[in-house]
Amino acid sequence: MGGGFAPEGPAAAPTPFTVLGLMSGTSVDAIDLALVRFRPDTDDPSLLHGELLATGETAWDPGIRRDMLQMLPPRRSGVAEWNRLHAAVGEGLGRAAAGFLAHHGARPGLDVQLVVSHGQTLHHWVREDGTVGGSLQIGDPHRIHAATGVPVLSDLRSADIAAGGQGAPLAPLLDSLLFGDCPTAALNLGGISNITIVGVAGGITGGDVGPANALMDAAVAEATTGRDTCDVDGRLAARGRIHDDLLQALLADPFYRRPFPRSTGREYFTGDYVAQRAGALADVDLPDLLATLVELTARTVRDAVSAYPVERVVGSGGGMRNPVLRARLAQLLGERGITLRDASDLGVPADAKEAVLMAVIGWCTAHGLPGVLPGADGTGALTGARSTQILGSLTPARPPAAWPVSRTPLMPRRLVLTGGA
Ligand SMILES: Nc1ncnc2c1ncn2[C@@H]1O[C@H](COP(=O)(O)OP(=O)(O)O)[C@@H](O)[C@H]1O
Ligand SMILES: [Mg+2]
Known part of the structure; x- marks a missing residue:
């Protein structure tokens, strides 16, 4: 390059x-x-x-x-x-x-x-x-x-x-320099998802949204006793069914109602978080669990983003390589009139941002x-x-x-x- x-x-x-x-x-x-x-x-x-x-x-x-x-x-x-x-x-x-x-x-x-x-x-x-x-x-x-x-x-x-x-978020420094000329949510889908809101009245804000790949990776690693590290291309999630009771139990976490700036990590969204939070509801097969976790990420991001008058979400991080997550997020955002763009299409390499x-x-x-x-x-x-x-x-x-x-x-x-x- x-x-x-x-x-x-x-x-x-x-x-x-x-x-x-x-x-x-x-x-x-x-x-x-x-x-x-x-x-x-x-x-x-x-x-x-x-x-x-x-x-x-x-x-x-x-x-x-x-x-x-x-x-x-x-x-x-x-x-x-x-x-x-x-x-x-x-x-x-x-x-x-x-x-x-x-x-x-x-x-x-x-x-x-x-x-x-x-x-x-x-x-x-x-x-x-x-x-x-x-x-x-x-x-x-x-x-x-x-x-x-x-x-x-x-x-x-x-x-x-x-x-x-x-000590977080650090991303707003770069996001404001790159995307500040237009009402934008810069989204990174790493182990945890985080957003920065730039270009809107009321100033820049941001923080961690919730789990993105961390819980999905942990579920795959556990089910395959470490053989697989992630749900490659969302293949398992694509054939799973969303369990609404489980989803509601996860969405009830008070973390999502904390104001920005808020931060979290894998000490909170641990490998056994789903079982701890949802008890017996967590007892679903792997494709269904992954489909539900994709929905959890997409919904929490949609809810966090649509609290602000943004026109676009600029996505980066490994979660953008998961087509199931990406499609669902684009759909939920589209219903609110928000476009999902890939940071790479704006000249910022999504995996190296x-x-x-x-x-x-x-x-x-x-x-x-x-x-x-x-x-x-x-x-x-x-x-x-x-x-x-x-x-x-x-x-x-x-x-x-x-x-x-x-x-x-x-x-x-x-x-x-x-x-x-
Ligand atoms: N092709 C893919 N299909 C599904 N998930 C993917 C794919 N490529 C990357 N990922 C996910 O992205 C994660 C890495 O994303 P990354 O942005 O590096 O996160 P972090 O910043 O937490 O290291 C992987 O652990 C995996 O869950
Ligand atoms: Mg990484």
């Missing part, structure tokens, strides 16, 4: 800044990658150009994937496993990043200034009152740095959470800009935080310019400690 690494002509200005975004979502299916060369417009300071040099996807090593899924609630796991996986996931991310850069002939440091790694979420801690206490992503950034030689930005949610926010988001967050941080938008009323942050934050932590550590590092040019051989108790 794009123009590759052709040398810049003498008139080229300002300096481009190229970022590799790495994303692995709640489905734990693959690492999505996007290499984006950013360049502010020479005439219009409100315009940022992003050239998609390459996008791609690297499947997780099946062993790492299995181990990650086995750590998710309701299963119990211990700190030794976390530690081991933090290293293994970091190595997996580093391998994927280094392989991708090599494949596209991008020289670390010369052609790529920054890698942004979301990491793999193990736990997103939402309190009873809907506020977020913490969000844990693993994948050691030092391993990614060791593999690529490029500085790594990671831990993208903690600054926002420390300022009282949900979140990786592009990571790259954009990296560009913001590198320029000292916040990675979350202000709240709809112009105060605080859209995530519910008290103020907008610059996101992430940089690896390797670099002394800030304000520190007096120049006065200690040599590694000392001795420390004389004075004072103390």
